[in-house]
Amino acid sequence: MELQVTNSPFNQEQVELLNRLLPTLTDGQRAWLSGYIAAQQGCVVGASGSIATQTVQTTSLVTENTPVASKEVTVLFGSQTGNSSGLSKKLAKKLEEQGLQVTLSSMGDFKPNGLKKIENLLIVVSTHGEGEPPDNAIPLHEFLNSKRAPKLDGLRYSVLALGDTSYEFFCQTGKDFDIRLQELGGTPLVPRVDCDVDFDELAAEWMNDVLASLSTAATSTGSVTSEAVVAAVSGGESQFSRTNPFQAEVLENLNLNGRGSDRETRHVELSLEGSNLNYEPGDSLGVFPENHPRLVDELIAAMEWNADERVTVNRAGDQVSLREAILRHFEITAVTKPVVEQLAKLKPESGLSDLLADDSEFRKVMNSCDLLDIVQDYGLQGIPAGQFVAVLRKIPARLYSIASSAKSFPDEVHLTVRAVRYESRGRERYGVCSVHLAERIEAGDSLPIYIQHNPNFKLPQNPDTPIIMVGPGTGVAPFRSFLGEREETGAEGKSWLFYGDQHFSTDFLYQTEWQRWLKDGVLTKMDVAFSRDTEQKVYVQHRMLEHSKELYQWLQEGASVYVCGDEKRMAHDVHRALATILEQEGGLTPEQAAEYLTRLQQEKRYQRDVY
16 A cells, blocks of 8 residues: 555655665664554555555553653764765764764773763774774774773674675774673664675664664654655765766876886776765875686586576676676675585585684684685586675775875876786686776776775874874875875975885885975975885884984974784784884883874874874
């Protein structure tokens, strides 16, 4: 039965939109919408997914004996690359449209003692590295796990956790927050949701369920407008985004390394003309790559499939040839536990169940094998192509720090990407996106891209603030953006760049640009470390320690420190170097040095873009 305009709180256009949307909603959101309509006009959402009416007297959903739920909601996000931040903003907007009073804050800006005053808390947090909190989540994470953490018996909360199943400690930070909040007395509004790299649908469902759980406050006050309901259920995306990438034309694709180098680093220039996409220094570009055709063909041959067979590639039921599906839609280079679990079910006799039971051995496989290795080692032939690809995860976009300033290069975006190639088990392996760019993309081609805003890696608001930049190898990319921006804006603050690579003669990326900026005064000081040019390897952290006295003076003058590049080694070595400088030059104890660096992070004077 369809809803009529005369007996509903919606106009005709909104009724039509809602009836189109209803079949796509989760049970939680349909329940919320049904409750709202019933409270307003005696309407319900039928089980068939349409809006029906009832000839019953409208009654309040909240009786005199039922306490009215708080309309105040706090949304906290912990984000390293910007995904959690972006999702939190969408969530806050939906909550406000529902009539709720929303406080949105980075965990790094939130005062932990304020937890005692919160009734409704929503957390969106990613996991960084090997199960570690993102930088701006560290203070709150440590506070909750300390003896200072308060009892939170009156707290209602929910957690959306972002992660990557190719890492051992999948969504660990989100799990930590969820477990600890329950231990402190908090009550989940809705269960925690753990998202893989393809998080859009799961995140939307979690938001809808949260809206449903919080709906009592809105419906009891009647403050939600019909326009807000339509907005809440329809969401809405910008024209070009992660889920709707822009096809950017490639303007230039150059190898930055000199002849004789054993490295290949591509400088890629892309056109943003007509996209209306905007970015700031410190943001990243998401690129959707293709798998290497050789690996695709080897996988199809190993499974004895027909490359032209049609298979489904999404929930909408779109079908393409098997080869195109594996080439462009599904990940085949990373082995994740959920995928192996599903393959074990498809072929129980394969022995994959035994592999999954041995956690240590499985971790070795995850770190060294691709899908073709699994197929060959465990004899997965015989699984139909359609069933096989249905358990694979979508090929994730690769994020690269943007290497250009939009003020310097209007309608363009530049990348600095090092091609990854190595041999393992007698077969050449390829970095999916880096080798795609290095071998199969030329000027005139196009790439599906989107802008990933990163509020956690930004130039100081005051252009007079000194900046210290540490970026070896491709980690120097955002600092090309920083200095290009400062040149265009006429910023007066001092700048100091620490850069390193293997050889001065072949691996000095953007050498002429740094030299020009040094000559023009845009770059005040530069120190380099070329590790293979000296008998004893020298890295950027060694150069920092060599200049410890001056670097400490810059910190005392209010300089902001930026680190970009390898997370596993370089970032930790640089962090230790900073702590050592504080101890040596500032006379601090190790504990005081650690507190100093934590304070710098909280003040946004120590920012990292590491991977």
